[in-house]
Amino acid sequence: MYTYELVVRFNDCDALGHVNNATYYTFFEEARGELFRIFNPDLNIRNWNLIVASNACDFLREAVYAQKLTVLTWIGKIGGSSFVVEQALQDEQGNWVARGKATLLGFDFEHHQALPLSAEQRQQLEQHREGPVGVPALRS
Amino acid sequence: MYTYELVVRFNDCDALGHVNNATYYTFFEEARGELFRIFNPDLNIRNWNLIVASNACDFLREAVYAQKLTVLTWIGKIGGSSFVVEQALQDEQGNWVARGKATLLGFDFEHHQALPLSAEQRQQLEQHREGPVGVPALRS
Amino acid sequence: MYTYELVVRFNDCDALGHVNNATYYTFFEEARGELFRIFNPDLNIRNWNLIVASNACDFLREAVYAQKLTVLTWIGKIGGSSFVVEQALQDEQGNWVARGKATLLGFDFEHHQALPLSAEQRQQLEQHREGPVGVPALRS
Amino acid sequence: MYTYELVVRFNDCDALGHVNNATYYTFFEEARGELFRIFNPDLNIRNWNLIVASNACDFLREAVYAQKLTVLTWIGKIGGSSFVVEQALQDEQGNWVARGKATLLGFDFEHHQALPLSAEQRQQLEQHREGPVGVPALRS
Numbered sequence: 001m002y003t004y005e006l007v008v009r010f011n012d013c014d015a016l017g018h019v020n021n022a023t024y025y026t027f028f029e030e031a032r033g034e035l036f037r038i039f040n041p042d043l044n045i046r047n048w049n050l051i052v053a054s055n056a057c058d059f060l061r062e063a064v065y066a067q068k069l070t071v072l073t074w075i076g077k078i079g080g081s082s083f084v085v086e087q088a089l090q091d092e093q094g095n096w097v098a099r100g101k102a103t104l105l106g107f108d109f110e111h112h113q114a115l116p117l118s119a120e121q122r123q124q125l126e127q128h129r130e131g132p133v134g135v136p137a138l139r140s
Numbered sequence: 141m142y143t144y145e146l147v148v149r150f151n152d153c154d155a156l157g158h159v160n161n162a163t164y165y166t167f168f169e170e171a172r173g174e175l176f177r178i179f180n181p182d183l184n185i186r187n188w189n190l191i192v193a194s195n196a197c198d199f200l201r202e203a204v205y206a207q208k209l210t211v212l213t214w215i216g217k218i219g220g221s222s223f224v225v226e227q228a229l230q231d232e233q234g235n236w237v238a239r240g241k242a243t244l245l246g247f248d249f250e251h252h253q254a255l256p257l258s259a260e261q262r263q264q265l266e267q268h269r270e271g272p273v274g275v276p277a278l279r280s
Numbered sequence: 281m282y283t284y285e286l287v288v289r290f291n292d293c294d295a296l297g298h299v300n301n302a303t304y305y306t307f308f309e310e311a312r313g314e315l316f317r318i319f320n321p322d323l324n325i326r327n328w329n330l331i332v333a334s335n336a337c338d339f340l341r342e343a344v345y346a347q348k349l350t351v352l353t354w355i356g357k358i359g360g361s362s363f364v365v366e367q368a369l370q371d372e373q374g375n376w377v378a379r380g381k382a383t384l385l386g387f388d389f390e391h392h393q394a395l396p397l398s399a400e401q402r403q404q405l406e407q408h409r410e411g412p413v414g415v416p417a418l419r420s
Numbered sequence: 421m422y423t424y425e426l427v428v429r430f431n432d433c434d435a436l437g438h439v440n441n442a443t444y445y446t447f448f449e450e451a452r453g454e455l456f457r458i459f460n461p462d463l464n465i466r467n468w469n470l471i472v473a474s475n476a477c478d479f480l481r482e483a484v485y486a487q488k489l490t491v492l493t494w495i496g497k498i499g500g501s502s503f504v505v506e507q508a509l510q511d512e513q514g515n516w517v518a519r520g521k522a523t524l525l526g527f528d529f530e531h532h533q534a535l536p537l538s539a540e541q542r543q544q545l546e547q548h549r550e551g552p553v554g555v556p557a558l559r560s
Binding site (some may be wrong): 295301302303305306311325331332333334335336337338339372382383389391396419420 | 434435436440442445446449465468472473474476478530559560
């Protein structure tokens, strides 16, 4: 399980005074940084080889400017070219703020086609299968 | 069904040269503008009474800077306080670019509690139940 | 002079309920779309040849969600490789909402060096030298 | 002088593969967090009392995804209701990445009018007048 800490930016919030729903996906994307290194060790954008096929999020609590949050990230189902990233956002008191997932696909941007996961990639993903205790299930 | 047209901004795209996954949720949010007027006719943020409970998106095609896109929006399941907004993004050639949904909840921001949908709100939502022909189903 | 119309997005606003200061630069960037076509007719990002060297903005009035705004864009000083883009944001009542400028530099992203403006580019820029009547000067 | 460290987000970058010009203003805004506490100790958005009157930035080097950057912030001219915040962005090798400034205005959002700086606020601002050695001057 990967742990990623962040502080909410002023501009992450919308006119309702809380973090905008779209911004949670940016938080989740940032929290996948270490996971991305399995596929691209130096995070060089010119060699990028993953694409988001779909994602989803349940919003459980409002978050506000300057709040400290932690994203927990673990691996769900692993397929031939794709895998599911499970994620949850927690506040400093341990409350669940959001629960998300993203299906990522190995992708060759030059030829615009899916890339099968290598044995080594699978093995590294397998090491992050365990999620946090007590995390809520996704609603759908 | 609501129809909303947009042009992709330069800054809607990320380093992969395409619209970032989080930005699709912003496109879908913008496309709910007319729907928001059922709940808040002048879109005054001080009287806001809806909150996003969850959302999801399948990414079907890449979109790029300056591309013209159309968001189609229709209403799915209607509950006591919440309702599902179904959405799809289409390019100028009629290809499906993305397919999303959002569950919105009537919400009293002052007292931080759910608001039941009124009979009039339900009736107005019911007029937008029909979706586009041939739209793909959400993957999950 | 170029004229560009926009509608403020929900997520363009920050927790103060108005358009965030950084977002004005995105509005100005979008309003440069037609100007960009002088340098890159089909706006293909792979052939991009301009970079922002500096920019500035005076914020004159708050703007809010769903507000219709117009950006006026004209050309200031033209140098060897760079030129100044003058911009102003106006609301539907004709009030000045913001006043900005950006210095753009012809740029070869492959070799990371400045590109001199061609005679044809200069000539096209010259056709957009005139600004709007009554526009306020930049404060500094 | 305030020091603020950040890591560039994936979505801070645009299709040119570098941090978008507008995003630098978000970096500078985040780096004013401790400064904001002079005016609003708990950073509660409901009691906000500052507004950005104008800002500017020179872009000196490109920044990329996952790069670590430091923002240095110090106080320039102090007026009756407003003051200038000087800022500079530095990479891990000590190169200057950007140089910016913002004029902030004490502001009463309820009555929509400027607020004079108090003696205590001035005194606290005065403690942060010194900038970094060798920082480049703003171009204009």
